[in-house]
Amino acid sequence: MAIPGPSRVEPAIQRLHGDRLHLQHGPIDVVLRAWGSPGDIRAAEAAAAARFRGILPELASELPLLRQPVSAVPRGAVARRMHAACLSFADGGTFVTPMAAVAGAVADALLAEMRAAAPGLARAFVNDGGDIAVFAGEGLSIGMVADPTPGFGFDGALRLHARDGIGGIATSGRHGRSFSLGIADAVTVLARDAATADAAATLVANAVDCGSPAISRMPAEALDPDSDLGPRLVTTDVGVLTADEIAAALEAGAARAEAWCRSGLIRAAAIRLCGHHRLAGAPLHLLTEPTA
Template sequence: MSRQPQIALLPDRRLHLQDGPIDLIIGADGAEAEIRAAYQAAAKRFTGLLDELCAELPELRKAADLDCSLTGVVARRMHAAVTPFAAEMFITPMAAVAGAVAEEVLGAMLSAAKLTRAYVNNGGDIALHLRDAATFGVGLMDRPDNAGTMRRMTLRANDGIRGVATSGRHGRSFSLGIADAVTVLARTAAQADAAATVIANAVDLPGHPAIVRRPACELQPDSDLGHRLVTRDVGDLSDADVATALASGERSAQTLLAAGLIEGAVLQLEGAIRVVGPRSIEIIHASRLQAAAA
């Protein structure tokens, strides 16, 4: 029998699910009975999901290739999300784990209930459902590890965006690049998660003396990145340095946009910002917004 996750209804009527490193905040709009059914389905699907992933963890930490021996539905979704990048770079299915988990739980909710809006936020990687006139606001922090200045992005049902993910050197996972934050919009949360990792890695200044890097395995012995150097600190950068690093990431984002792998991206470094994607995505400059997503 799978151990039971922590399940709590928050004061604002969102659902909180937590099991080990997976921490979900879930919201839904619709009739009361539909919301209740959706939350029950989310909790049911979440139970045992971490165990499913752990059963295939050694394979999930290996470099992805075109052949997939994984059996779990979430594991296979992770692999599919990173496969488009596997021929050109080292990437493992773990690059899409947060988005794939969020996507799976949202899918269970939508199978059980009719909702006008729903989201599953897995540490900032978000699976999203919007119908009719529903909208979703995403707060873009200059740095995800503090309460700095933010910008707000509004997504609408007809945008076709169903996944939002953020990566960077301040996040929960290691980064090969120096981006403070790269937020990606995509058709699915798993796709957004994988692409955010790729673009954040591309925001970089290889060999720059102000950048401190260490092998990932020295910081986390079981890291899927092994001996690859991950960014630990970034010293003083000139405006030209920042522009060069962002331009590198922007080229990566433009390539993925042209290939249909993302719908847009926002890249941030040292207070500078680059936006890649359709003009229909509204980004409003704001100050001291308190919510990362609403």
């Protein structure tokens, strides 16, 4: 997600079918839902809407710092969530800026406001462009996709409960809203919060890679002068890969995901590439199995 400079455009808030609320401000596009008593739902939605109004201006005010590799702690509450999530992964020379966790951090912040305003909520989610903060309560089903391109639909789903200790689900890859250094179609990560899941999904997706003439790349700054990736080469197209190239790329991503699962940073990951997949970490309670 690219965050623009200061804008005078007011946030848009509208009701969607299925008892969902849509919040949109610049590039931040959120859909949320809460379950509980009518009073709790009203309180949760009002708290989320009130907090949402200030998030984009806060982030825009600190953009130069947020686009740099993780270093100084920013001032804003959401920016601090971004920084803390990415700091956990900024070791061993891994390149990461706080922007890797921006969508997840926004989702976490809104969910926290909802739960504080309405402690009696049965369950809730905040979906910021596919990066989702969840309070699963008695149970919540989440759809999964191998290719998030519009029209492809879901290819699986998983069921979460509060006892699972999972508060965030994020998906990244070369088809998403942000640039990727890797070639994954999709990497979905489950973690304790959405900011952590967002950062991890980005970095695992970057690791899903191999050397192949079928892969086309360009400097990120040539595609977007404001990209936090600067001159780093990002994937623009993936042609036909050999079976060995697919296996090598999947194994590279799975190795990174498994290491972070063992360290406790994330709970699980599902990696998809060219109709093939790898799972890492805790077994996922899938309602439908992957197709490959």
